[in-house]
C-alpha cells in the first residue's frame with residue numbers, strides 16, 4: 001500500500017532530522033512491503049520571508065489530501081512566533097482536530113539519565129496531552145498596550161467533550177498497559193477549568209473499572225517525574241501541563257533528542273501529524289550535529305498510525321540497538337557522531 | 351524589640367513543623383537579643399468543621415495587627431479546597447498584597463540530590479514567583495455543569511503594574527548576586543498574558559543594565575532545572591510557573607522537606623507571610639516524622655524580613671550543620687529521625 005505523506009521540514013534542524021528519518025522509513029518500508037509517497041512542502045520561516053505566507057493559499061486543503069503529516073519544527077529568531085507557531089503548528093493541531101498529543105517516555109539501554117540509579121526500561125510511560133483547547137485556546141486580548149494601565153487576559157477554555165475524549169484515549173491506553181492512569185491538574189488553584197477536568201475524569205473512570213485513576217497536582221507531578229518516574233504508566237494532562245511535563249520526561253529519559261510525538265485525530269477525519277518534541281534549535285542548525293532519533297521515533301509513531309506496525313517495530317528495534325551499542329552517539333547523548341552517521345547506524349541496524 | 355507574630359499552624363503536619371520552628375526561633379532570639387510574641391490562631395480544617403468558618407469574623411483585621419504571619423499549611427482530605435485554599439491561603443496572599451513569593455533553592459552539604467554529580471552548593475538560586483495575579487486570578491466560571499455542553503473558562507490576568515513590581519524585585523536581587531536573571535514565560539503559545547510579561551521584562555531591564563536578562567520558556571526551564579540547575583542565579587516567573595518550578599527546584603535540591611518560602615509585601619503596608627512549600631501532607635500527619643527544616647528555614651526568611659539578620663543567619667548555619675553532620679536526618683532525607691529530634695539537633699547546633 002502506498003501512503004501519501006506531506007513533509008514539512010520547517011525551520012532550523014527540522015529539515016535535517018526529517019530527511020534522515022525519511023531514508024530510514026523508506027528502508028524499513030522496502031523490507032516490510034510498505035511504500036511511501038513523500039510530498040515535500042517548503043513551508044518555513046525562510047519561505048515566509050520570500051512569499052509572505054507561512055501556509056500558502058490552498059495549503060490546508062493540500063494537507064488534507066494526505067494520509068499523514070511528517071513535521072520537523074518551526075521557529076526562527078527573525079520571524080515572530082505569531083507567524084510560525086501561530087500560523088502553522090498550533091492551527092494545524094486545532095484545524096485537523098488532532099486532540100491526542102501522544103508523547104512516550106522511555107529510558108533506553110545505553111542512554112544515561114541525569115537521575116541517579118535508573119535502570120534501562122525502568123522509566124516507561126506514555127503522556128496523553130490534550131492538544132486542541134485548554135490553556136492554548138487562542139482566546140484573550142490586551143488593552144492599554146505600553147501604557148501604565150496595560151492589561152492582558154489569557155483565557156483557558158475547557159469543555160466536557162474536549163476533556164472526555166482525551167481522557168478516554170488515555171484510559172484506553174492504560175487498559176492495554178499496567179492499568180494505572182494519572183490525571184494531572186492544578187484544580188486546587190485553578191478551580192474552574194481544571195475542576196471540570198477532574199469531574200470528567202471521575203465520570204469517565206466509571207467506564208474503566210479495571211483502570212486505577214490517580215489524581216495528581218502538576219507541581220507534585222513535576223517532583224514525581226524526578227523522584228519516582230518509574231511509578232507512572234499512562235499520564236493524561238491538559239495542553240500546557242502536557243507541554244511542560246513532556247519536556248521534563250524527555251530530560252529524565254536522557255535527552256529531548258529522543259522525544260517523539262504524535263498529534264493524532266483518532267477518527268481519521270483529518271490527517272494526523274508526527275513531530276519530534278525538540279523544536280527548531282537554531283543554535284545548532286546547519287551544523288549536521290542534531291540528534292535525528294526523536295524524528296526517527298516520531299516516524300515510528302506515524303507508522304503505527306498507518307497500521308504499518310512491523311515497519312514501526314523494526315525502526316524502534318534498530319534505534320534501541322544503536323543506543324545500546326553506544327558506538328554512534330550524537331552530542332546530546334555524550335557522543336560525537338553527526339546526524340548523518342547516527343541515521344546510517346540505524347539504517348545498518350535495520 | 352518585640353515582634354508580634356501571628357501563627358497559623360493549620361492542617362496536617364503544619365502545626366507539627368511550626369511548633370518546632372518556634373522553639374528554634376525563640377532560642378536564636380534569646381542569643382541575639384530578639385523577642386517574639388507568638389499569637390497562635392487555631393484556623394484550620396478542624397476548626398472550620400466546628401465553627402463554619404476558615405477565617406473567623408475580624409480575622410483579617412487581627413492578622414493585620416501583626417508584624418508577620420508564620421504559616422504551616424492548609425488542606426485536608428475532608429474539607430473542599432474552595433474552603434481551605436480559597437478561604438485562607440490564596441486570599442491572604444492577595445489581600446495582603448504579598449506579591450513577592452520568594453523561594454530559595456540550595457543544595458546543602460550532606461543532602462543527596464536525585465541528580466547525578468551535583469556538588470554541595472552547586473545549586474544555588476532564588477525563585478521570585480509572582481503571587482497576586484496571573485494564572486491564579488480568581489476569575490472564571492462554568493456553565494452547563496454536568497451536561498454535555500459543560501464548559502469552563504479560567505482567566506489569567508496580567509497587568510503591567512503586577513509584572514513590573516515582581517520583575518523589579520527580582521532584578522534587585524540579581525543585582526546583589528551574580529547578576530543573571532532568567533524570566534520564565536510561555537509567550538510563544540500564551541501570547542496575550544505572557545507577551546505583556548515579556549514586554550515589561552524588557553522595559554525594566556533598561557533600568558538594570560548591569561544585570562543580564564535571559565528569557566526562557568517554561569518547558570525548557572523544566573529541562574534546565576534538571577539538566578543544569580547550577581546555571582541559574584535568580585529566576586522570575588508567573589504565579590503558576592513559579593509554583594511548578596519551585597516544586598521542581600525543591601526536588602533537585604534533595605527534598606520538598608527543605609523548601610522554604612516567603613510571601614512578601616515589600617512595602618510593609620500589610621504583614622508578610624512565611625510558610626514551608628510542602629503543604630499539609632495528610633498521609634504523614636500526626637506521626638511525628640515530618641521534616642521540620644522547611645518551616646525552620648522559612649522562619650529564617652521571616653527573621654530576615656524582620657531585620658533580625660543575625661538570628662536568621664544563626665538558624666541557617668545550625669540547619670546547614672545538622673545536614674552536614676547527617677546524624678539526625680528525617681525520613682525524606684533518607685534518615686530515621688523524628689520531627690522533634692531533628693529540631694533538637696538544630697537547637698543543639700545553635
Ligand SMILES: CC(C)[C@H](C(=O)O)[C@@H](O)C(=O)O
Nearest residue numbers: 188189219435439593627629
Ligand atoms: C496549595 C496551593 C494552592 C499552593 C499554590 O499553588 O500556590 C501551593 O502549591 C504552594 O506552592 O504554595
Ligand SMILES: CC(C)[C@H](C(=O)O)[C@@H](O)C(=O)O
Nearest residue numbers: 085089243277279538539569
Ligand atoms: C512551539 C510550542 C508552541 C510547542 C507547544 O508548546 O506545544 C512546543 O513546545 C511543543 O511541545 O510542541
